[in-house]
Amino acid sequence: MLENIDLTLVNWSRAQFALTAMFHWLFVPLTLGLGFIVAFMESIYVRTGDLEWKRITKFWMKLFGINFAIGVATGIILEFEFGTNWSNYSWFVGDIFGAPLAIEGIMAFFLESTFIAVMFFGWGKVSKKFHLVATWLTAIGANLSALWILVANAWMQNPVGMKFNPETARNEMVNFWDVFLSETAVNKFLHTTTSGYVLASIFVVGISSWFLLKKRHILFAKRSIVIASVFGIISSAMLIGTGDGSAREIARNQPMKFAAMESLMEGQTQAPLIAVGLFGKAPDDPLNKDSESDFLVKIEIPNMLSYMAFLKVDAFVPGIKDLVLGNEVRNIMSYKEKIRRGYEAQQTLKAFKESKNSDPEEYARLKAKFNDKEWVDNYFRYFGYGNYYDPDPEQLELNAFKIVPPISMSFYAFHIMVGLGMHFLLLFVVLLWLTARNKIEDKKVVLYTALWTIPLAYVASQAGWIVAEVGRQPWVIQDLMPTMSAVSKIDSTSVMITFWLFTITFVGLAIAEVKIMTKQIKNGPKEGGDK
Incomplete structure (x- = not known):
């Protein structure tokens, strides 16, 4: 069955989606965390009336806006790719994957787009408290947007709350709450968003450290470091806790990924x-x-x-x-047996389709199998393994070993992510302690470390997604659909061309973001809180 797959098309489709997703994730985590940091800063301004806090708020809000705008552009492209490059996947997942994305567009995106206008253009036009509410709702909206996308991704990692309809060959949602509140969804949302909070905290302390090194806007920089360090310490503690929960969830539901990580x-x-x-x-x-x-x-x-x-x-x-x-002592089923069972499930579906107009009794009998929980749990749950079936026993064993993710990439990505996470927590503690003792300006080594930790935060963020996505290969839906079966039947040349076009576009957007951000940072916050 593997010989019928156009691996060139599969690989280029994967590369294009990975390219889009990784560039998109350059912008998302900063948006998730910086929105809340800005909201905290503005809350202090409204409570104290100190115009210096307003100046601090408006500076970081400007950087938030630049990042938010470019992040939206890459996100739209990402969602379109499901229909253009992954139409088989889009059909197979039925309403399960589409529902969270639809909710994200209707609920979260409209919330953000409504209040972000008040947040940026409402200074002096609405009351302080209403403006503060708009800032908080923008931050919450950005995180709600991430929630629904992560729920959809979590279902791909651990498909629950659904039932397969053999008549349409689609998975259909039967319990929204099982999908929304699965242990995978809860852990993925909490771990991913808190990683964004840590990245945003690193961004703020790094830029603030640059101001201290240049001996500019000293009070602004110190106050920013305090807020970001406190937020970073709390977020790092949450990140460790959610990471621990995620590891146990992966060990139960994706044991191959867990083994590859180590x-x-x-x-x-x-x-x-x-x-x-x-x-x-x-x-x-x-x-x-x-x-x-x-x-x-x-x-x-x-x-x-x-x-x-x-x-x-x-x-x-x-x-x-x-x-x-396989391991009989530990009651672990071999991949060869899963392949055989998955192949039987696929053949059952094929026979069901063929008997629809020719044998009503056989049609009814086979349909009943897909409603039989025992058969579903023992055969259909391995449906995707059937793509690796081969009647030759020797080839079948070789195919079984193909269902193993890239080990070294999974291993290094996991350990880089964890190691850098420990570094971030230590850095926050040191920065907060030195700032509280009014010694931070003299510690150039610490300040330079904070500045150069900014790119490391992005490395850690990308490494986390490599663990999540590379570690679950070859599955696009765990155990049900391998990546090679999910692609659209299109010419691989068109995918290659769009890959390079997207590369040029995304690199251009990234360069534009860095230039605009750098210019705004060099200009610094405006003098006078009301300006």
């Missing part, structure tokens, strides 16, 4: 967590079932992986080979 080839009890690791040779050949991880450097924390996954230091954590080859 390059765990053989399952272990009392499994250690690799705190620092550098591959000598990464086990990235999925066709070589005897491959092993070879580390040049490895620092482990005993028992921590078992505890992180199942809150027990002696818990068994399945490795990549356990999941692919």
